[in-house]
Amino acid sequence: MDPSSSSKDRILDAAGQVFREKGFAGASMQLIARKAGVSKSLLYHHFESKQELWRAMVDQCFQRSGILERFYSIVASGDMRSLADFAEGEEGLFHFLGRNPGVVRMMNWLDLEGGFGKGFPDPCARDAVLARIREMVDRGVIRADIDPVVLPIVYMSICVNWFSARWKYLDWFAGERDEESIDRRFIRGAIDILLRGMTPDGKD
Amino acid sequence: MDPSSSSKDRILDAAGQVFREKGFAGASMQLIARKAGVSKSLLYHHFESKQELWRAMVDQCFQRSGILERFYSIVASGDMRSLADFAEGEEGLFHFLGRNPGVVRMMNWLDLEGGFGKGFPDPCARDAVLARIREMVDRGVIRADIDPVVLPIVYMSICVNWFSARWKYLDWFAGERDEESIDRRFIRGAIDILLRGMTPDGKD
DNA sequence: TTGCCGACTGACCGTTCGGTCAGCTTGGAG
DNA sequence: CTCCAAGCTGACCGAACGGTCAGTCGGCAA
Numbered sequence: 001m002d003p004s005s006s007s008k009d010r011i012l013d014a015a016g017q018v019f020r021e022k023g024f025a026g027a028s029m030q031l032i033a034r035k036a037g038v039s040k041s042l043l044y045h046h047f048e049s050k051q052e053l054w055r056a057m058v059d060q061c062f063q064r065s066g067i068l069e070r071f072y073s074i075v076a077s078g079d080m081r082s083l084a085d086f087a088e089g090e091e092g093l094f095h096f097l098g099r100n101p102g103v104v105r106m107m108n109w110l111d112l113e114g115g116f117g118k119g120f121p122d123p124c125a126r127d128a129v130l131a132r133i134r135e136m137v138d139r140g141v142i143r144a145d146i147d148p149v150v151l152p153i154v155y156m157s158i159c160v161n162w163f164s165a166r167w168k169y170l171d172w173f174a175g176e177r178d179e180e181s182i183d184r185r186f187i188r189g190a191i192d193i194l195l196r197g198m199t200p201d202g203k204d
Numbered sequence: 205m206d207p208s209s210s211s212k213d214r215i216l217d218a219a220g221q222v223f224r225e226k227g228f229a230g231a232s233m234q235l236i237a238r239k240a241g242v243s244k245s246l247l248y249h250h251f252e253s254k255q256e257l258w259r260a261m262v263d264q265c266f267q268r269s270g271i272l273e274r275f276y277s278i279v280a281s282g283d284m285r286s287l288a289d290f291a292e293g294e295e296g297l298f299h300f301l302g303r304n305p306g307v308v309r310m311m312n313w314l315d316l317e318g319g320f321g322k323g324f325p326d327p328c329a330r331d332a333v334l335a336r337i338r339e340m341v342d343r344g345v346i347r348a349d350i351d352p353v354v355l356p357i358v359y360m361s362i363c364v365n366w367f368s369a370r371w372k373y374l375d376w377f378a379g380e381r382d383e384e385s386i387d388r389r390f391i392r393g394a395i396d397i398l399l400r401g402m403t404p405d406g407k408d
Numbered sequence: 409t410t411g412c413c414g415a416c417t418g419a420c421c422g423t424t425c426g427g428t429c430a431g432c433t434t435g436g437a438g
Numbered sequence: 439c440t441c442c443a444a445g446c447t448g449a450c451c452g453a454a455c456g457g458t459c460a461g462t463c464g465g466c467a468a
Binding site: 007 | 414415417
């Protein structure tokens with residue numbers, strides 16, 4: 001842990017590591033303090049409780065990664081000409097999530113342990129997402145008979161689950177050089193299935 | 205908790221409820237014992253440790269749901285004439301998982317907390333799954349240029365994540381009668397996307 | 409120099425954790 | 439009836455938990 005940064009930042013970083021690895025229930029304040037190189041008491045000097053530290057770590061995780069801005073700019077802006085911008089491009093959400101596996105894993109803990117922390121996407125994202133999808137349907141880049149509610153959930157599910165369960169599938173990708181190239185291959189393959197479906201000619 | 209069943213079964217049932225809700229780290233033997241209506245000591249009479257109880261509960265969960273037999277019969281048998289049998293039919297894996305949300309949620313805990321418990325799909329499933337996909341490609345029911353490794357992972361991801369995060373999306377499905385009909389609508393929509401893709405005519 | 413404040417610590421609190429153990433009850437075999 | 443094993447319990451253990459608190463320290467303003 002970098003000793004030059006402020007102790008509060010070091011605590012947040014350590015909390016990020018421990019919480020993301022073990023979840024809320026599995027993490028202990030002792031371990032976070034040890035990883036940050038400070039006493040346990042200092043955690044309570046900067047944060048009211050374990051839940052408060054968790055919340056702060058979630059906020060920092062979202063903020064530092066810029067996922068919310070990225071998400072809303074992709075969803076709400078009008079400059080998305082095709083699905084490629086949405087999913088396939090290096091600047092698309094899928095690759096962005098792929099470049100931030102920690103955030104995605106944290107999102108999975110939020111799903112399972114529920115409760116505190118704002119979660120993502122938050123409730124107010126719904127209308128923006130649905131409006132965007134409806135617009136893309138109007139422009140003909142998304143099939144009209146697709147369920148507009150199901151689509152974003154499927155999209156998120158694939159990404160969120162991958163970064164929790166990928167360790168189970170590492171040996172399925174025998175021959176790949178490293179984990180990063182496995183990630184890339186999975187994302188490319190998943191986007192391909194999402195865009196074009198698994199059947200030939202889009203029919204069963 | 206049904207008092208007529210054996211105490212060991214009551215413990216396993218209670219462990220299932222608590223573990224699935226709180227995960228391994230978040231669950232306590234005290235609470236499981238209380239839910240089962242027995243003393244904590246009895247848990248240790250029937251099971252060596254907390255890990256052993258977790259493992260037994262995972263086994264019972266897999267066995268009772270019949271998910272492994274179902275999975276291997278779907279994957280390995282030759283009587284699957286089309287993708288409909290694999291995914292869309294009421295007897296397909298997707299609907300089967302939808303009818304067993306507890307198993308799916310447990311699988312998500314296994315993914316995140318890693319470690320003990322055999323997990324699913326187990327490593328030896330890989331070859332069977334890949335052979336099956338290759339055969340379906342040969343018969344022309346799956347596109348030849350699809351990544352055969354990515355497909356089953358995407359498939360599992362959608363299902364596993366849905367039953368962990370569905371509480372976040374309940375209000376996205378405004379107008380649906382109950383949670384069961386939401387599940388049905390999601391599964392139908394997700395299978396539709398999986399089979400046919402989100403683009404019209406299967407192209408971007 | 410004094411006073412104050414925020415950063416920081418170690419000792420400590422009550423509680424709960426996973427786990428142990430001696431001993432009680434019960435029912436079937438001999 | 440005796441015996442024994444299995445089912446079952448409450449009291450208990452040391453460790454770890456989240457959290458508190460009195461107090462030390464360095465820096466800064468007056």
